[in-house]
Amino acid sequence: MPPWNSAKTKVQLRICVQRLRLLQEKKEAQAKTSRRDIATLLEHRKIEKARVKVESIINEDIYIELLELLELYCELLIARFGLLEQNTREPDAGVNEGVCSIIYAAPRTELKELHVLRDMLMHKYGRDFSVGVMENKDGCVSERVMKKLTFLAPPDDLVDAYLREIAKGYGVDWSPEPKAEGNDESGGGGGSKETAEDSSQEIPVAIGAKIAAEEKVPNLPAIPPTEESDKSKPGTKASDSTPAPAKPKVYEDEFALLAKRFEALKKR
Numbered sequence: 095m096p097p098w099n100s101a102k103t104k105v106q107l108r109i110c111v112q113r114l115r116l117l118q119e120k121k122e123a124q125a126k127t128s129r130r131d132i133a134t135l136l137e138h139r140k141i142e143k144a145r146v147k148v149e150s151i152i153n154e155d156i157y158i159e160l161l162e163l164l165e166l167y168c169e170l171l172i173a174r175f176g177l178l179e180q181n182t183r184e185p186d187a188g189v190n191e192g193v194c195s196i197i198y199a200a201p202r203t204e205l206k207e208l209h210v211l212r213d214m215l216m217h218k219y220g221r222d223f224s225v226g227v228m229e230n231k232d233g234c235v236s237e238r239v240m241k242k243l244t245f246l247a248p249p250d251d252l253v254d255a256y257l258r259e260i261a262k263g264y265g266v267d268w269s270p271e272p273k274a275e276g277n278d279e280s281g282g283g284g285g286s287k288e289t290a291e292d293s294s295q296e297i298p299v300a301i302g303a304k305i306a307a308e309e310k311v312p313n314l315p316a317i318p319p320t321e322e323s324d325k326s327k328p329g330t331k332a333s334d335s336t337p338a339p340a341k342p343k344v345y346e347d348e349f350a351l352l353a354k355r356f357e358a359l360k361k362r
Contacts, residue, residue: 098218100179106211107172113207114165121158125151133264136257148256152248160242164199164208167192184223193219194234197227202243 128151135144170192171178177186178193185193193215200212216224227234254270261268 098214100175103178103211103214104172104175106207106214107168107175110168110205110207110211111165111172113205114161114168117205118158118161118165121154121161125154125158128154129260130264132257132260133266136261136266136268144257145253148253148260149248152252152256153245156242160199160239161203163236163239163242164196164203167195168211171196184219190234191236194227195236195239197224198230198235199239199243 128147132144132147132151135141135147171189174186174189177188180186184190196208197212197215200208203209226232230240258269260266
């Protein structure tokens with residue numbers, strides 16, 4: 095196990111960020127090829143084979159989401175490295191979630207650089223703390239990371255949703271067969287509907303957005319009125335008018351940007 099060294103750990107964090115990004119790009123390129131193959135299978139009406147391949151794509155999308163989360167945690171530790179350098183037995187609350195998530199999830203990835211970073215963090219905080227993290231004591235590991243590491247067979251509704259979007263994106267005339275009414279009216283029908291709704295919310299990445307490659311333009315903040323516009327209005331006094339709202343801050347620190355990216359992940 096490599097010993098703790100602040101300078102080497104910071105360099106290792108940056109290396110991990112680069113490697114995580116490269117691995118995400120590689121996985122996304124492979125998924126793009128797989129989606130094209132699935133569209134061909136749908137065109138030739140090889141539905142069962144297409145459904146099997148879609149399940150692997152769903153699992154890969156979940157894995158990519160995990161890599162993105164770990165990348166964000168590495169960036170967070172770089173931004174708050176001063177807290178990480180403190181000589182304490184347990185990490186500060188500001189970096190605790192990132193440290194625990196990396197220690198817990200690193201062995202489930204294929205990145206050797208992340209394994210080295212994990213060993214460094216384990217050496218700094220000791221064996222007892224590391225064992226507690228691997229057991230997820232007190233829920234110290236991020237719930238989002240735990241969900242990405244939980245392997246479950248994707249429900250049929252989720253598989254149909256992926257197939258539908260792939261067929262739509264590649265111009266294939268295909269849609270899932272409607273379910274029999276008897277299945278919907280059975281005792282488990284209500285539960286299956288709720289499961290379908292939950293699974294649609296848990297889709298790792300919007301598959302349709304990936305194929306269409308659409309980018310959303312962020313909403314611009316409202317611009318407060320200027321002094322010239324207030325003076326141009328007849329019969330108004332500066333003393334009677336309500337105070338102008340504070341100007342929006344143009345600069346956002348690294349913490350705020352990271353927080354926004356975490357919130358975006360929650361909505362996926």
